[in-house]
Amino acid sequence: MADTLDPHLKHLLPRSPQKTKEGLAPDQQSVDLEALTENSSKRGFSRRSFLSGLGAAGVLAGAAPLAAAAPAMEPSNQDQPETAGTGNVTLRINGKDYPLRNLDPRATLLDTLRERIHLTGTKKGCDHGQCGACTVHVNGRRVNSCLSFALMHEGDEITTIEGLGQPGNLHPMQAAFVEHDGYQCGYCTSGQIMSAVALLKEPIGQSDDEVKQAMSGNICRCGAYTNILTAVKQVRSRA
Amino acid sequence: METFSYVKAPSIDKALASASQGKFIAGGTTLVDLMKLSVETPKTLVDINLLPLDKIETLPTGGLRIGAMVRNSDLAWNADVQKSYAVLSEALLSGASPQLRNMATTGGNLLQRTRCAYFREPGAGTPGGYGCNKRTPGTGCAALEGFNRTHAVLGTSEHCIATHPSDMCVAMAALEAIIHVEGPKGKRTIAFADFHKLPGDTPHIENALEPGELITYVDLPKPVEGAKSTYLKLRDRASYEFALASAAVVARVEGGHIRYIRVAMGGVGTKPWRSHEAESALMGKPANAATFKAAAEAALAKAKPQKDNAFKVELARRCLVRSLKTATA
Numbered sequence: 397m398a399d400t401l402d403p404h405l406k407h408l409l410p411r412s413p414q415k416t417k418e419g420l421a422p423d424q425q426s427v428d429l430e431a432l433t434e435n436s437s438k439r440g441f442s443r444r445s446f447l448s449g450l451g452a453a454g455v456l457a458g459a460a461p462l463a464a465a466a467p468a469m470e471p472s473n474q475d476q477p478e479t480a481g482t483g484n485v486t487l488r489i490n491g492k493d494y495p496l497r498n499l500d501p502r503a504t505l506l507d508t509l510r511e512r513i514h515l516t517g518t519k520k521g522c523d524h525g526q527c528g529a530c531t532v533h534v535n536g537r538r539v540n541s542c543l544s545f546a547l548m549h550e551g552d553e554i555t556t557i558e559g560l561g562q563p564g565n566l567h568p569m570q571a572a573f574v575e576h577d578g579y580q581c582g583y584c585t586s587g588q589i590m591s592a593v594a595l596l597k598e599p600i601g602q603s604d605d606e607v608k609q610a611m612s613g614n615i616c617r618c619g620a621y622t623n624i625l626t627a628v629k630q631v632r633s634r635a
Numbered sequence: 636m637e638t639f640s641y642v643k644a645p646s647i648d649k650a651l652a653s654a655s656q657g658k659f660i661a662g663g664t665t666l667v668d669l670m671k672l673s674v675e676t677p678k679t680l681v682d683i684n685l686l687p688l689d690k691i692e693t694l695p696t697g698g699l700r701i702g703a704m705v706r707n708s709d710l711a712w713n714a715d716v717q718k719s720y721a722v723l724s725e726a727l728l729s730g731a732s733p734q735l736r737n738m739a740t741t742g743g744n745l746l747q748r749t750r751c752a753y754f755r756e757p758g759a760g761t762p763g764g765y766g767c768n769k770r771t772p773g774t775g776c777a778a779l780e781g782f783n784r785t786h787a788v789l790g791t792s793e794h795c796i797a798t799h800p801s802d803m804c805v806a807m808a809a810l811e812a813i814i815h816v817e818g819p820k821g822k823r824t825i826a827f828a829d830f831h832k833l834p835g836d837t838p839h840i841e842n843a844l845e846p847g848e849l850i851t852y853v854d855l856p857k858p859v860e861g862a863k864s865t866y867l868k869l870r871d872r873a874s875y876e877f878a879l880a881s882a883a884v885v886a887r888v889e890g891g892h893i894r895y896i897r898v899a900m901g902g903v904g905t906k907p908w909r910s911h912e913a914e915s916a917l918m919g920k921p922a923n924a925a926t927f928k929a930a931a932e933a934a935l936a937k938a939k940p941q942k943d944n945a946f947k948v949e950l951a952r953r954c955l956v957r958s959l960k961t962a963t964a
Contacts, residue, residue, distance in 0.1 A: 483641055501641040501680070504667070524668050525735055526875075537708075537737045543667045544738070547641050548660070548682055591733065598733070599712055612874035613732025 483547045490559025501547055506530045508546035517557035517586050528614035531587035532556050538594035557586040569593050572627035580618035588614045592628045596635055636670050643682040653681045654847040661704060662738035665747050673757045688851055697857035703742030703850045720855055722864035722883045726806035729868040732875050742850035749797035750877055753777040768794045769838040784943040790905035791939055795838030800877050805901035806866055808909045809883040810855050818848035831906035859895050862887040867958040869950060878902030880951040882958035888922045903951045910934040922963040927956045
């Protein structure tokens with residue numbers, strides 16, 4: 397592959413040492429940068445795989461997700477908690493079990509969902525619990541997945557936006573957001589919908605003000621708030 | 636973020652045994668945030684989410700025992716709290732966001748740390764970074780000469796002017812809560828007024844916990860018969876923001892005169908600010924505008940404004956007056 401790669405793109409090749417397939421846990425994938433040739437689209441090359449490749453090569457600066465491509469190590473035994481470095485946990489997400497080995501303890505639930513399990517519907521906005529883009533449900537309650545470590549969630553039922561509904565079988569809240577145009581760029585939308593669905597089971601009053609307060613943990617830079625409120629109120633009134 | 640060992644404690648005894656090596660993690664809303672900024676660098680995290688400390692129970696004395704692991708949202712929505720300690724419910728619901736309230740715990744909220752931007756700067760208190768005596772004693776206080784709009788006007792020292800950010804704590808100060816802790820040397824209780832420390836010349840010491848101690852319960856005394864309580868929070872946004880000034884009031888009025896009064900303020904103090912000055916100016920007096928104004932003057936009389944936060948003094952006075960009006964209506 398290195399031979400066919402355009403010379404001016406050679407610096408984008410992964411800098412990590414050669415990975416052997418045996419060294420990775422079953423749930424880990426290696427991300428190879430595909431050669432950018434005219435045949436790329438026919439090989440299923442996508443924007444996502446291109447950007448993932450850039451990420452793996454360390455070109456994208458910023459908070460490097462520690463959950464991806466962890467160096468292969470002996471799986472740590474939960475009975476020997478003093479072993480630093482890695483941990484094992486089984487995350488139950490949208491009704492399915494994901495056994496994860498060699499997880500960096502620093503890996504947040506958010507980064508693990510996105511980078512390790514490749515459920516990218518949940519978004520990273522601020523990474524500090526200040527925007528709500530990362531909202532998921534843990535045991536039915538809305539939380540900021542950026543402020544929790546994945547290792548802490550053994551035994552928890554986690555629901556992400558992917559578990560709420562599918563194309564052709566939308567959750568009523570998703571359908572309401574579509575009907576009332578409750579989004580523009582869509583980046584806050586997963587978090588908004590997850591928050592709104594959780595809100596249905598919370599003791600929130602009926603006034604607009606109270607609903608807005610209850611949704612105030614999700615920030616929308618595009619300003620779709622009015623339509624979001626309409627969508628939420630519609631689903632509440634029919635629930 | 637520095638790496639760490641992670642252990643999930645199945646019992647209080649196991650949690651205490653592991654505590655000497657690191658920090659407890661419950662909701663993580665303060666700790667994970669600060670670990671990402673390299674402000675907190677625990678070598679070990681002891682996860683206490685399995686501990687059986689998540690109940691709210693009525694005490695034989697008529698008070699309330701709140702487990703340290705009770706989530707902020709559950710505490711705020713509890714029927715007994717809403718009925719008999721309304722100020723606590725209002726304070727909790729005014730804080731953070733619904734998601735954060737679902738994660739944050741009673742014990743964790745007590746240990747919340749300041750939002751001072753210099754304190755939160757990754758390099759503060761290190762060579763070449765902003766001076767921060769709270770991070771590293773002796774390195775100075777960058778906020779004194781820096782941007783200090785959100786900093787404290789009460790309880791400050793020349794070493795630290797950082798505001799205590801919690802709303803729950805202001806309500807608990809007014810309710811005179813009692814904190815139960817358990818540690819290597821056994822169990823003890825700490826009066827709320829003694830839990831948080833003034834910065835003085837040791838701003839790195841924020842509370843009365845000894846190393847290895849775990850907060851287990853917070854007790855609220857029996858509710859005062861006939862008293863009303865309320866929390867008013869003023870800030871730049873209507874939601875999801877810390878207080879510029881806030882006031883918790885518990886008051887009983889009989890025959891137009893104040894027969895019971897507790898006042899605590901937030902957003903203005905280096906610790907949750909119980910105002911004995913306001914209480915002295917209110918006790919026994921007629922519940923009217925003149926009395927409230929005098930109390931507000933007394934509460935802020937010793938305020939020391941900085942270059943960017945002088946507005947807080949008047950804002951806090953008006954906040955207290957409004958809160959008193961509501962509580963005595």
